[in-house]
Amino acid sequence: MNKIGIIGVGHVGSAAAHEIVVRGLCNHLVLIDRNDDKAHAEELDLADMGSQTLSHTKISSQDYSLLSDADVVIFSTGNMNRQERDRMQELEWTKKTVYDAIPKLMASGFNGIIVSITNPCDVIAALIQKVSGLPKNHVFGTGTSLDTARMKRVVANKFHVNPKNVAGYVLGEHGDSQFTAWSTVSIAGIPLAEYPESVDLNLDEIKEQVAAGGWQIHSGKGYTCYGISACVSNIVKAILTDEVGAFPVSTYSKKYDTYVGHPAYVAGDGIAKQINLHLTADEEAELAKSAAKIHDMFKEHALVSD
Structure with a gap:
């Protein structure tokens, strides 16, 4: 019996809950939120789907004791009032939710x-590991999974192909210092640099579209939810099925x-193995720079609890 x-x-956590229930990823789903009414409302709304889904999921809410035997917990607290593109601006609020919820x-x-x-x-994943005391392979963030999905969308649109035919990774911070490792990108198995019609491709333009994708959505509707809920559901599925999937x-x-966004194999025991990429010297430098930003932010701000 699987429990999540x-x-x-909020918007992201409820979208993830919906994805999990529709896909039938677990037998029991437990919802926790600082707002009792919101948690109970989501519980009832999801339960109303019970007669319409292919599988049955028991839904509970607001009881930490039910998480004692959970296989996976998705941590998805968020600041609904973010007004700037830089996600680091959320740290002062979201770190408090870590210090509050993780001990419970x-x-x-x-x-x-x-x-x-x-x-x-990246910073919050590191903080959760520190506060929880769990092994590092048992605590990780969705990282650049969503950024990678956005890169695939943008590249697919440029070449009029299905984004599922695009492979490759966005690396580094899930934030402004992220970058697309173009040496890893291919379309239908053909390296991007060798793909027909790629001669006039403006990589800087694509990079900006990928990096700005989240803020573009946030500016239009006030939050993002569908892309990340699909990403985290795939990651959770890999854990529950011991899939050894690369994310x-x-x-x-x-x-x-x-902590920094980089591909790894995810399986039943969490992070099974880091994947070594053959990056260019410039890409290695960008990854080091992005990692340094995360490292400094964690040391300077995350460990201070108000």
């Missing part, structure tokens, strides 16, 4: 895997002594 918990059921989660006896969506993704998640890097 979601801490924070661990007091329940939880010993599973935590996947964090909360921004700033560009935010994991701890010994090389940079910080």
